[in-house]
Amino acid sequence: MSTMKALTYLGPQSIKWQSVAKPVVLKATDVIGKILATTICGTDLHIWKGDVPESTEIAEKQKGRGLILGHEGIIQVESVGSAVKNFKPGDIAIASCISACGECHYCKNNLQAHCTQEGSSGWILGHEIDGTQAEYVRLPFGDHSLYHAPKGVSYDSLLMLSDILPTAYEVGVLSGDVKEGDSVAIVGIGPIGLSALISAKAKNPSEVIAIDMDDARLEVAKRYGATKTINPNKENVKEKVMEYTTAANANLSSLDAKKPGVDVAIECVGVPATFEMCEDLIAPGGAVANVGVHGKSVELKLQDLWIKNIKITTGLVSAYSTAELLQKVTSGEIDPAPLVTHHFKLNEIEKAYDIFKNAAENKAIKMVLTNEE
Ligand SMILES: [Zn+2]
Ligand SMILES: [Zn+2]
Known part of the structure; x- marks a missing residue:
């Protein structure tokens, strides 16, 4: 043998x-x-x-x-x-x-x-x-x-x-339905978060906001084309996302302007805090695409999500x-x-x-x- x-x-x-x-x-x-x-x-x-x-x-x-x-x-x-x-x-x-x-x-x-x-x-x-x-x-x-x-x-x-590329693309970008002109938040900038960033960019979103507690990883995200970065240890994530997405409306007529929040939040960590963060960042009609592998239940804020017509997707890569x-x-x-x-x-x-x-x-x-x- x-x-x-x-x-x-x-x-x-x-x-x-x-x-x-x-x-x-x-x-x-x-x-x-x-x-x-x-x-x-x-x-x-x-x-x-x-x-x-x-x-x-x-x-x-x-x-x-x-x-x-x-x-x-x-x-x-x-x-x-x-x-x-x-x-x-x-x-x-x-x-x-x-x-x-x-x-x-x-x-x-x-x-x-x-x-x-x-x-x-x-x-x-x-x-x-x-x-x-x-x-x-x-x-x-x-x-x-x-x-x-x-x-x-x-x-x-x-x-x-x-x-990692098919995982981030299928479970994040495609399930979340990232489209041209969308604003996207990616929570967790590890290998999967970066793969989500790279493959989301291929859809020509207007804004990709990278969120991670490690500044070195946020720097890498910038090199890959993240338009904004947020470190939750230093800044209030929800306030910042609302500020950035409101600013994006500055040159639009009131008919074209979107409400604050991102169109798609891609969760790439897999702990309750980051999933719940994503629930707080979505604009009406948007999606939370969960890629992270969770070991514990999360709080589902249905009382806030339903009236904003939020979609939540999950998945194992196929x-x-x-x-x-x-x-x-x-x-x-x-x-x-x-x-x-x-x-x-x-x-x-x-x-x-x-x-x-x-x-x-x-x-x-x-x-x-x-x-x-
Ligand atoms: Zn793997
Ligand atoms: Zn089969």
Whole structure:
């Protein structure tokens, strides 16, 4: 049996880079890929902390071996199952965080997050089955879960298409229905918030207000085109948003003027305070698009929201927009490469986790790990 090295999750707060068996094709629709590049997601830290019980259960069942983490990656196809039509050995591809059969009710309705054909959801990689933080990975449903990597685009850029760009775009920008001329607030300027900013800008909003408690991240947001920034530790967020959106009406006739507040608030943190902040910032007819993963109930201010005709959307990424985003990245309309702040070799991944765990103090956004000689 041949072996490989992988980053395994053994149980809460325990990860280890160790030798495990190399994956093989188990189903006709599988693709086995050699990992060329991968990255670490905030969700991997949730699992590491022990906040994802199904992953902990799977990891602890295989004592000492655990579960391989990671759901983002660029691969070189090593072998394919007999039913795989679109990929052959040697192809370079982007692995989506969502494994989709392409044929079930949910896959046909752009809800690949709920694919019924393997595991409890479309997000199974590095969650319910071994993931991409390894030298090799088994990718179920290769034909519907991989995207050919165009030549001439960096792996840094392409890696952002595995998860964070489609997540921010689908669950934030598209669900919130960001349109040309809209005012948008983005709460939480981590990797997802920045991805929301980049992909919202592609819709030509009139104003994008970045909100975060870390001034360094607000500076990054400005570089990416945020028109205003607010640090809640220093300023009253609601007052500032009302002030900025009122000022935007200065040159409009009373017929065209909008009421104060943003058209869309994209929540990218996942704690009650930031969700409740978003509820306070919306203008009539607007939307709160929640992207953050919450562990607790929030206060739903229906008594204020109903009379303003506010829409609230939530979601897990389905990755139905990956092909569209890949096109925008290839054409240069969206350039996510600068989100990558740190590069490591794959075998240094434990060190990369240590830095990513303290992302703010290390000014870390995305860490790329490469596995090329
Ligand atoms: Zn992720
Ligand atoms: Zn499906």
